Amino acid sequence: MRRTRFAPSPTGLLHLGHARSALTVQHVGHDVGAEVLLRIEDTDSTRSRPEFERALVDDLRWLGFGWSGTPRRQSDHRGGILAAVDPLAARGLIYPCSCTRRQIAEAGGTPGTDGLVYPGTCRGRRLSDRQSGDALRLDLARALDGLSPPAFEETGPLHPGRHEVDPGALIAGMGDPVLVRKGTGDPAYHLAVVHDDALQQITHVVRGADLWTATPLHVAMQTLLGLPTPIYHHHDLVRDAHGRRLAKIDGSRAIRRYREDGLSPPEVAALAGVARPPTPKQDRTPVWQAGPS
Template identity: 45%
Template structure:
């Protein structure tokens, strides 16, 4: 039987205009798919309906078409597949590795401050945010039921310790064909514990990035994930969720980030680095490609 062609994807969120960093990721995915005789897919990650807007999605499609990129139809929109994420969350609940959490940002901040005032260090995840205290992790069935019926806003979090215990002695790894922040490549040992009890679903968003991205990649048959190094460490969480849910393991390629004049990664709020700004200036797709690749 012939080998299955590789499948790449570009998955922007329509919460702003695309910038040069997005252009690099989109072009790399598109060109690597073409070079490998594979498929290039476009996914719109629009779960956060408070920030995502249809005009931004329209702008994304226009920018990518202007760059000369071609993708397979139909475009997958996460907002049209909420049932898939709900089923994945239910599966994790059946495994006993999720719990409802209701601490507010203020309560988390107070818990962290109390520990640090005492001279101790509160653990932080790879992005620098305090790890969730996990107060509700040990709730009894009755306490959990009370929380769920209280009317308070709550999120579903992954019980990291329980999830890792299901892995037994198996080592979680991924194959890195690009490079991490410290030049890591080849077989990389995952460290999901560094993230603590990550959010999988919130009251205002039916799925988190972590959960939806692994579900979507599996359902779309994505074999190669090419994305920026800012998501390198998140791969540890994704590999754990893939194992828990019995999903296939893609190959990963994390690429360099394009930085702004201040040395930070680009933001959608920086309109001067947007693809639309280059179009408005009369620049050509070839000029933009020469700038980023």
């Protein structure tokens, strides 16, 4: 069975960029004959809010986005996601890190594809020395050493074709990624998304071009964990008049605001740059209610 998913985070109101992504997921799913799922990526316990979760479900239904079955709320499966670190830790690929962003910058962290590239300050620490509140990082160079270069297929309009992960470029641009967050102990995005895509048997990952640079890491982690690599499709982003991509802080472009102004779902879809007619809705039973994060 082919499956795809839309996976928003309930940390703010959905905006036009989310509308483009959700509808693109729906259209690609229809084109390839895939079941469409909804996943609530609420592993960030400091920012996720139940009111935003309820709003996003309501806005998606209004927009005409359909999904099958019961949405997976990641916070309900926190322990299972965190356990995905265990096989990497058993191979000596995980280490604790107490560094703050300021310390990383002062230690020479340079801008990369996912924030500052970690300079390796804590890389020599043993996992058994982990203190309360420490993050967990993947020793990326050690993990990739001797690994056959992973590859993936991209069907999006920006980078179509087969791509082989360049270990050197990945290490230089990403550094040692955080898999478990400092302070909260929450699963980081890079861990949770790889775990859940495999668990839900996602065959086609459709998402925004802002996540293109994270794909080599995700594919490398899939290889390290013995997980299947889906087909990827990265779509272009909705940008403002200055070329900046929309963010949740730009409340004036929230779907909820357009609804309040009286726009229809097709009009909002057009503003998001999705002009195709809506595809048939998926079966959304059983009924699901957004609850606490």
